[in-house]
Amino acid sequence: MMGELPPEQNTLFYDFCLEQHIPNNHLLRKINQFLDFSEIRKYLHCYYSHTGRPSIDPELMIRMLLIGYCYGIRSERRLCEEITFNLAYRCFCRLGLEDAVPDHSTFSKNRHGRFRESDLLRLVFDTVVTRCIEEGLVKGEGFAIDASFIRADVSRQTYEHSPVDWTPSKIQSRPVKEYLDKLDQVDSLNRVQKSVSLTDPMAQWTGAKGPANFFYSTNYLIDIDNNVIMDVEASPSTHALEVATTRTMVERVEANYGIVPRKLMGDTAYGAAANLGFLVEEKQIEPHVPVWEKSIRRDGTFSSSDFHWDEANDEYQCPADKKVRRHNRNYKIPRSGITKANTIIYHAKKADCDHCPLKAQCCPNTPSRKITRSVHEKARDLARAIVETDEYQNRSVKERKKVEMMFAHMKRHLGFDRLRLRGIDSANDEFLLVATAQNLRRLATLCAQPPPQPG
Numbered sequence: 001m002m003g004e005l006p007p008e009q010n011t012l013f014y015d016f017c018l019e020q021h022i023p024n025n026h027l028l029r030k031i032n033q034f035l036d037f038s039e040i041r042k043y044l045h046c047y048y049s050h051t052g053r054p055s056i057d058p059e060l061m062i063r064m065l066l067i068g069y070c071y072g073i074r075s076e077r078r079l080c081e082e083i084t085f086n087l088a089y090r091c092f093c094r095l096g097l098e099d100a101v102p103d104h105s106t107f108s109k110n111r112h113g114r115f116r117e118s119d120l121l122r123l124v125f126d127t128v129v130t131r132c133i134e135e136g137l138v139k140g141e142g143f144a145i146d147a148s149f150i151r152a153d154v155s156r157q158t159y160e161h162s163p164v165d166w167t168p169s170k171i172q173s174r175p176v177k178e179y180l181d182k183l184d185q186v187d188s189l190n191r192v193q194k195s196v197s198l199t200d201p202m203a204q205w206t207g208a209k210g211p212a213n214f215f216y217s218t219n220y221l222i223d224i225d226n227n228v229i230m231d232v233e234a235s236p237s238t239h240a241l242e243v244a245t246t247r248t249m250v251e252r253v254e255a256n257y258g259i260v261p262r263k264l265m266g267d268t269a270y271g272a273a274a275n276l277g278f279l280v281e282e283k284q285i286e287p288h289v290p291v292w293e294k295s296i297r298r299d300g301t302f303s304s305s306d307f308h309w310d311e312a313n314d315e316y317q318c319p320a321d322k323k324v325r326r327h328n329r330n331y332k333i334p335r336s337g338i339t340k341a342n343t344i345i346y347h348a349k350k351a352d353c354d355h356c357p358l359k360a361q362c363c364p365n366t367p368s369r370k371i372t373r374s375v376h377e378k379a380r381d382l383a384r385a386i387v388e389t390d391e392y393q394n395r396s397v398k399e400r401k402k403v404e405m406m407f408a409h410m411k412r413h414l415g416f417d418r419l420r421l422r423g424i425d426s427a428n429d430e431f432l433l434v435a436t437a438q439n440l441r442r443l444a445t446l447c448a449q450p451p452p453q454p455g
Helices: 027-032 040-047 058-070 076-085 087-092 105-118 120-134 174-185 239-257 273-282 350-354 377-387 390-399 402-412 424-447
Strands: 142-151 159-161 195-197 204-206 213-223 228-236 263-265 286-288 308-310 315-317 323-325 343-348 370-374
Touching: 027 058, 027 087, 027 424, 040 058, 040 105, 040 120, 058 076, 058 087, 058 105, 058 120, 058 424, 076 087, 105 120, 105 424, 120 228, 120 239, 120 424, 142 239, 142 390, 142 402, 174 424, 195 204, 213 239, 213 402, 213 424, 228 239, 228 424, 239 273, 263 390, 273 286, 273 377, 286 377, 286 390, 343 350, 370 377, 377 390, 402 424
Parallel strands: 142 263, 263 286
Antiparallel strands: 142 213, 159 195, 204 213, 213 228, 308 315, 315 323, 323 343, 343 370
């Protein structure tokens, strides 16, 4: 017999428990085991007024944002709608069936206000990394570093060729104001740009990853043992600024967690002399990084590697057994010979080169040979030696790609391939949230315990 839904309501009162309707293996139930926001209220206390109406709980807003980044819900308006109807989302946010979901507009007010001023999202990220360390997921033996392009939230058509007149006006947007403030605060961000976006001028115009567009870079430093993201930093998508984040992230990890890895793995972009000097000379970290070589010649003439370095006498010996020295005469006032680019130029004597039978293979277009040596050449030599070892060839080359796997997971599974907010500070906030979500998913996969069964 065919059943029929009764028109009237059979039960007047319901005893409904959200917890009983969420599967034990649900991702959010697992993630919830590792969240501890007990310090948030203390941390934010000075950013709230002591009078007036009570604000929305900051823990609720962080939990809502984590849901969005864990499940690729990019729109905050849609996120509020999903939490309204999804029981698991409500349970994770600690909202009952009758509790109201905050309006989507509150996110923007807090993101650009208290959260930004207090650097709250960095605190949340650091708290999750600390939990990863406590759970034994961080070995601290080897780190890997890399950067990935994320498209900025701007139009390709709204730009001007550099330089741009940023004369203050009444309608100047928030990202433009932040951009001008950053240029005054951070000298390294003053860079030559071919094209400048008028809506987000800090974004970098580049065609390095396909069709030219405006991008930011998210820079990851991960522990290769379990792919835990130890630190993340936003930068415009230029080689120099991406590499400069190495120092920022390595020093921040050491300051926050007291961890300095034995080795750091990266691609050739991180083999710049200054970066290798920082790793070897300041931090005593083995650079498992190919050296970024500029001295190799492709025209058949001798490269710098064909000259023998004599450490004791601070000079090179050329293939014709002649000396190539820093100074070929004595100066009354001693000179260091170090250039602004942190290099030392060694010169051969013109008299030695004039009648040398190897001149055509050495310096056919100049009177004498010059060799440029970096002040960090010892660090470069160490990196060259490490690249030839079995450990690098058999392990480091493969382990270095683990950071690229994290970028692939971020873009493919979390749907994070374009920013929603504008400005480098907003980009950094978004990168912190998505990295926090990835670490939480890692914790849930490797360390989550099943909930206790009722007696």
